[in-house]
Amino acid sequence: MHTPKTIIQKIWEQHVVQQEEGKPDLLYIDLHLVHEVTSPQAFEGLRMNERKVRRPDLTFATMDHNVPTRQRLVINDPISKKQIDTLQQNCQEFGVTLADIHHPDNGIVHVIGPELGLTQPGKTIVCGDSHTSTHGAFGALAFGIGTSEVEHVLATQTLWQAPPKTLNVKVNGKLGTGVTAKDLILAIIGKFGVQFGTGYVMEYTGEAIRSLSMEERMTVCNMSIEAGARAGLITPDETTFEYLRGRRHVPQGAAFEEAVAQWKELATDVGAVYDAVVEIEAAEVEPQVTWGTNPGMCIPITANVPNPDQVDQPSKKDEINRALEYMGLDAGQPISSVKIDHVFIGSCTNSRLSDLRNAAEVVRGRKVNPAVTAIVVPGSCSIKLAAEKEGLDEVFKEAGFEWREAGCSMCLAMNDDIIPPGERCASTSNRNFEGRQGNGARTHLVSPEMAAAAAVAGHFVDVRQFTAQEVF
Amino acid sequence: MEPLRIHQGLVYPLNRSNIDTDQIIPKQFLKRIERSGFGQFLFYHWRFDDDGNPRPDFSLNDPKYKGASVLVAGENFGCGSSREHAPWAVQDFGFKIVIATSFADIFKNNCVKNGILAIQVSEEQVQTIMKMAESEEYTLSVNLEDQVVYDNEGFEVKFDIAPYPKEMLLNGWDEISVTLSYEDKIKQYELAHK
């Protein structure tokens, strides 16, 4: 009899190159995604030591963080330009495939991996970016690494890793109408905190997870890192296989069916034991809005901003006070009373076609509040094209949104898309840290639907009631 | 990488939790393509105002912490982005040791690769160190071999560290060279998984 195993343990064991008592395991990496911000020093390291990229065929690069979204090819910042040019040169010199700024495959690294079928169940996937956890939606073991590790993978196609502890995040029941995958993951982080996943790889299970689409699963896994977990994954099923069928880099025809048969074997065995389990009831999740300066500081749209006077622990009190001050909010004020200046629909969390469709449905026939500047930034060039084919760009533009080129954009404001100091943004991205969207900028994380509704209302509103209203 | 065995240095206390890498080094400084020179941008928006003048109310600008090499902070230090620019900035500024209640996984990993020792101790011990360092010029010593942090007045705390990062730090090893000595194994794996 075999000991029952989790999908995490199965993928791990399939990739161990070398194992020794008292040492981490040497793990083989199946896919290494590279972007312009965390790779220059890694390639430089290779050059200094006269090393090559061991498996250029398992390495794939894109540029996304610095890419302008008004005119893609006009990069005003000379240092951004240098970083983009450096990636171009490095990929050429080391023989790495690159979806550069001119390429139709270009887009945010975590959006194009799945789109191109590079992301597949059972793979080990790394990238010098913490939101690599996104790819876990396909039942891959995918995690972010630092630049030294990027260099290590480039040179050896392996990483030293201590086996992670496993955590089952069980989501029972079904999400209510108007409640999205984004609300679910925010609610999970709000409930269990920003570090409950530290040291773990999470597997999301339960009825609510099984009924999510691939794109929704990506939203959930994307934010695993915001709970402290380097990776979060979901056992692949028919939803996964249907999404992948026919994509460019997956096996085709009979080979695909063979692959599916293998992928099915990955599922966590009945009776497998996790190191920890947390549970949440999907039906209790309401649309969420973050009020503070980390993703765990979130509340339902129906709630009030916390009051530090009602908290006993002095360090928590301080943290709330500092967050309220930075965010320019009053203790106890209803979150729905908070007026916004900007709306950003985009990022690797929520910039896929279904996100844009859902947001477009909310704004169709309505107008963006005159006090609000609203932009939509598709996650990749191909999403942009697909959305335009459906006329989503027109819906947004008629409502008063700007329709931009693909990229990371205002998620981290490394390009020209920056929120000015003191201004407030309803954002579909994943981090509301101080200064994330610009020095002094105030970020509230929400779903695409909630962002769209806020754009029209000029303040946060409950999208469940908002969409029930007639359009005049 | 320089080996790290014994270190003695001035302590700088930063009594905050969940210090994320966006605070450690804001993104506008990630555009450099070199590994060095990031220290000047450490905690940039906390240290400097919008005109680039030092904020007198931020403690790191207090001259009494000049030359500090031991950074002490609250829980979940280094959460957020995977940017290695964060440990580069910490190190380039002059810190060799970071002590906190807990660390984010990627940050902790990145520290080892750069010869920074990240030490996890209890909340109570962090607070003891904080209090000492806030009230006087306070020096701590660290002995990695024995896994102990101590001062001259009898304070002493043992800490845990896994054998592998310990060995890496003690010897200042280049990890890629170590891995390449397993070339045969990697080849075997690749042949078996064609």
Ligand code: SF4
């Ligand atoms: S969209 Fe944001 S979180 Fe995602 S890769 Fe780009 S910068 Fe990182």
